[in-house]
Amino acid sequence: xxxxxxxxxxxxxxxxxxxxxxxxxxxxxxxxxxxxxxxxxxxxxxxxxxxxxxxxxxxxxxxxxxxxxxxxxxxxxxxxxxxxxxxxxxxxxxxxxxxxxxxxxxxxxxxxxxxxxxxxxxxxxxxxxxxxxxxxxxxxxxxxxxxxxxxxxxxxxxxxxxxxxxxxxxxxxxxxxxxxxxxxxxxxxxxxxx
Numbered sequence: 001x002x003x004x005x006x007x008x009x010x011x012x013x014x015x016x017x018x019x020x021x022x023x024x025x026x027x028x029x030x031x032x033x034x035x036x037x038x039x040x041x042x043x044x045x046x047x048x049x050x051x052x053x054x055x056x057x058x059x060x061x062x063x064x065x066x067x068x069x070x071x072x073x074x075x076x077x078x079x080x081x082x083x084x085x086x087x088x089x090x091x092x093x094x095x096x097x098x099x100x101x102x103x104x105x106x107x108x109x110x111x112x113x114x115x116x117x118x119x120x121x122x123x124x125x126x127x128x129x130x131x132x133x134x135x136x137x138x139x140x141x142x143x144x145x146x147x148x149x150x151x152x153x154x155x156x157x158x159x160x161x162x163x164x165x166x167x168x169x170x171x172x173x174x175x176x177x178x179x180x181x182x183x184x185x186x187x188x189x190x191x192x193x194x
Contacts (some may be wrong), residue, residue, distance in 0.1 A: 001055065003025050005091040006104035009097055011069060014056040019045050021065035022058070030090035034123055037150055059088065059101045069101050071109060081162075082109045100133040103168065106136060110165045117164055122158040123148065137167040 004011040014022075023041045025031060037044035048070070049056055059067035067088035074081050084105055088098045102120070110113045120138055122129035130140075136162040146155035 001057075004057070004104050004108050006100040008061065008095075009066075009100050009104065011057040011101060011104055012060055012068075012070065014049060014058045015044070016049065018058045019191065022068055023069070025067060025089045026063075028090045030093065031087045033151055034126060034129070035087050057105070059086070059097065061092065061097060064065070066097065067101065069105055071105060073113075073115070077139045080114045080115065081119055083115065083119040083121070084109075093128065096135075098129070099135045102133060102138075103136045103170070104170050115165070116160060119160065119162050121158045121160050123150075124159045128141060130131055130159060130161070133161050136163070137169040138163045139167070149194065170192075 001015040002185055019042055020083070022045050026035055026037055026041050026045065048068070050059050051070075051072075053070045054070050055069040056068065056191050058065045059069055067086060069086035070082065071082050084102060086098065086100070086101060109118060117160070118138075120133050122133065122146065124143055141160040141162050141166070144158045144160055147186060148156055148158050
């Protein structure tokens with residue numbers, strides 16, 4: 001897996017050496033509320049690293065781990081898409097780093113893996129995450145009712161959002177790929193730039 005470079009962040013393949021940096025990020029109430037993990041967050045992150053079919057990265061800012069982002073995919077040709085999940089250190093919220101990380105990974109999935117559709121599914125009341133994903137070009141598809149259990153054990157709704165490849169936006173709101181701005185509906189061929 002390559003390291004992916006965004007505007008401000010880098011996405012580096014995650015490994016066991018990152019667990020000690022990720023535990024305090026995940027433990028923060030602003031993150032734990034959405035990601036949970038039980039009493040043993042060290043073990044939970046180990047399980048995330050070992051999750052079959054998932055490709056994990058740490059989000060780094062100036063060489064320091066500030067979050068986690070992962071992707072997985074449905075590879076059946078008639079339904080093929082990739083999904084993204086992430087969390088970010090509460091200390092760096094509000095700086096556009098989440099959008100930078102999502103945009104960087106989305107660009108990689110589109111240009112290097114040939115995905116034409118991406119999904120993300122924040123909790124329906126996670127307004128910060130929803131704004132972040134919308135800034136990258138994700139659009140609401142619908143509510144999956146009571147589909148995720150919260151920290152308190154109650155069930156809550158999630159908002160399914162998706163993005164078609166031509167809708168990926170740069171920080172300026174214009175459609176973009178790793179090769180620069182593109183006209184909506186035009187993308188470089190899969191594997192371009194390798």
